Amino acid sequence: MTSILAKKPKKMKLKELKTLGQQLLSSRAHINNLPLLLGFISPSSPPPHVLESLLSLQSFFTTVLADLPPSQSSKKRPRIDDSAKQDPEVIYRTWLRSKFDEFVTLLIEVLISPDTEDALREIVLDSFMEFVKLGNGGSFYSSIYHKLLRCIVNSPTPVDFLSELLALKYFKYIDVRYFTFISLEKLSKALDTKDTAGDETAGGDGDSRSQSRESMELSICKMHYIISHIPPLEGNDGKSEYEMWSGSGLPSNEEHDKKKLSKAQKAEDKGWKAEKQTNTVLSPASIAKKMKLKFTKAWISFLRLPIPVNVYKEVLATLHQAVIPHLSNPIILCDFLTKSYDIGGVVSVMALSSLFILMTQHGLEYPNFYEKLYALLSPSIFMAKHRAKFFQLLDSCLKSPLLPAYLAAAFAKKLSRLSICVPPSGELVIIALIHNLLRRHPSINCLVHKEDGDENEEDKNDSGSEKRPGFDHFNSEESNPIKSNAMRSSLWEIDTLRHHYCPPVSRFVLSLENDLTVRSKTTEMDIKDFSSGSYATIFGDEIRRRVKQVPLAFYKATPTSLFPESDFCGWTLKYEGSNEIKEQKTVEEDDASTKRQRIEC
Numbered sequence: 361m362t363s364i365l366a367k368k369p370k371k372m373k374l375k376e377l378k379t380l381g382q383q384l385l386s387s388r389a390h391i392n393n394l395p396l397l398l399g400f401i402s403p404s405s406p407p408p409h410v411l412e413s414l415l416s417l418q419s420f421f422t423t424v425l426a427d428l429p430p431s432q433s434s435k436k437r438p439r440i441d442d443s444a445k446q447d448p449e450v451i452y453r454t455w456l457r458s459k460f461d462e463f464v465t466l467l468i469e470v471l472i473s474p475d476t477e478d479a480l481r482e483i484v485l486d487s488f489m490e491f492v493k494l495g496n497g498g499s500f501y502s503s504i505y506h507k508l509l510r511c512i513v514n515s516p517t518p519v520d521f522l523s524e525l526l527a528l529k530y531f532k533y534i535d536v537r538y539f540t541f542i543s544l545e546k547l548s549k550a551l552d553t554k555d556t557a558g559d560e561t562a563g564g565d566g567d568s569r570s571q572s573r574e575s576m577e578l579s580i581c582k583m584h585y586i587i588s589h590i591p592p593l594e595g596n597d598g599k600s601e602y603e604m605w606s607g608s609g610l611p612s613n614e615e616h617d618k619k620k621l622s623k624a625q626k627a628e629d630k631g632w633k634a635e636k637q638t639n640t641v642l643s644p645a646s647i648a649k650k651m652k653l654k655f656t657k658a659w660i661s662f663l664r665l666p667i668p669v670n671v672y673k674e675v676l677a678t679l680h681q682a683v684i685p686h687l688s689n690p691i692i693l694c695d696f697l698t699k700s701y702d703i704g705g706v707v708s709v710m711a712l713s714s715l716f717i718l719m720t721q722h723g724l725e726y727p728n729f730y731e732k733l734y735a736l737l738s739p740s741i742f743m744a745k746h747r748a749k750f751f752q753l754l755d756s757c758l759k760s761p762l763l764p765a766y767l768a769a770a771f772a773k774k775l776s777r778l779s780i781c782v783p784p785s786g787e788l789v790i791i792a793l794i795h796n797l798l799r800r801h802p803s804i805n806c807l808v809h810k811e812d813g814d815e816n817e818e819d820k821n822d823s824g825s826e827k828r829p830g831f832d833h834f835n836s837e838e839s840n841p842i843k844s845n846a847m848r849s850s851l852w853e854i855d856t857l858r859h860h861y862c863p864p865v866s867r868f869v870l871s872l873e874n875d876l877t878v879r880s881k882t883t884e885m886d887i888k889d890f891s892s893g894s895y896a897t898i899f900g901d902e903i904r905r906r907v908k909q910v911p912l913a914f915y916k917a918t919p920t921s922l923f924p925e926s927d928f929c930g931w932t933l934k935y936e937g938s939n940e941i942k943e944q945k946t947v948e949e950d951d952a953s954t955k956r957q958r959i960e961c
Contacts, residue, residue, distance in 0.1 A: 471485060768804050
């Protein structure tokens, strides 16, 4: 025994380490083996030694943890009399408690260390979660679980495998999700306070501020991964129970808790105790209600952080499906979404889905909604990643029959103007959108065909209006649809698509020649069929299309020019260098004739 203890921990053999564990479990006389075994719980130790020490320590602490006093950091740690402090048993248990806290800290160091092997990391996490399950007298040990999440979030290095492992194996349990939401809310508030304090003391070194910002962004990315991988609460019929990680789940009554748990142990479980109902078991409906409340608080706290752009876009892309349906009051997202919608560009496009849900399903009023939507219409939107969802929402937003005529005309004309500078796939979407607009709003059918003399008297008397034929009154640069003068214009751009080089476009535009005011004889276009189009989809549709007659390209007479004059009526195409070429040819002919004369002479 003496020879084993005398050896340095790093040089101890695995068999000797196993002997130390067996001795510790056999008798209190070998309690000095405990610090030796703790010395091997380190990322730098060989994995077999870490595993052997872990098994021995887990077996030891599982049996004694229920009798240990609360941690030194516990706010509700009971006062101990001076006479009790001298009690050897109290001193022994207090020492064991400090060693258990050290053991938990060492386990977390192994978990978040980049040097730890993935197989060992998984075993250590399972052991750690066993203490979370049983370390508080059978109830969920929230304090050490919160410590784990805090170390994961604040770790200076990525811990993707650990986060994935935690989400894959333990987020299916309701109590794990519950305390994860509580911890994320606390961590979000702590980061928000840290960011505010950093802004107030922004006069420091630029490099340190940059490192602090990078560290905060990394922490926010980790928090987003964790909160986004917590599955939503499944539908429950109100009778079946949810699956819990802790063995006792929710206590059945308070008297049973008093018998089973000491006052100090109950003080450890602060989070779950606040959620208990007196003398009753929480029903599945009550659990669902409390989970929704914690879910809401965690997400709202997270969205108040200075989220990086890449995470910001990921949040907006899934907010309408993964978050809004599970919030206790979705309208509280209105500030976040309206600010996102006002940013412009792709961020506004991605915020549109969630904002539309709040407006149509939760009564949100946003006066400048259509003005912002009108400003999003630009050629770049037809190249955006989320353009399919945007066009479907655009069609839904313009569906209301209460939409003013000037607003419907402004959107139709803006889309018509965009049709001359977007790819063929975008032109197909534009034709479908204009088709639906003309069918829903008969008052704007005057845009289909308008002669120069069709203006009303007010427009004719307008001193600022242009009088020359063919002038388009529409102002494409105006961001306000009211001032765009769309009602004084026409959809002449759509008429040019009848001669488009792409056959699907030229064929599809013929649908606008029907009388769309007769709703009984026409149907709306499904924007979903066109919103995801591209050159590849158009080409694929064309090669699969069966045609009865194949057109042949030939000329009855050899053409004298690339474009016939009939294509450019009123235009005179003249090459400026043509006279120089003719003069050069004349000079060359004169030189050639002069050479012939000399030869003949």
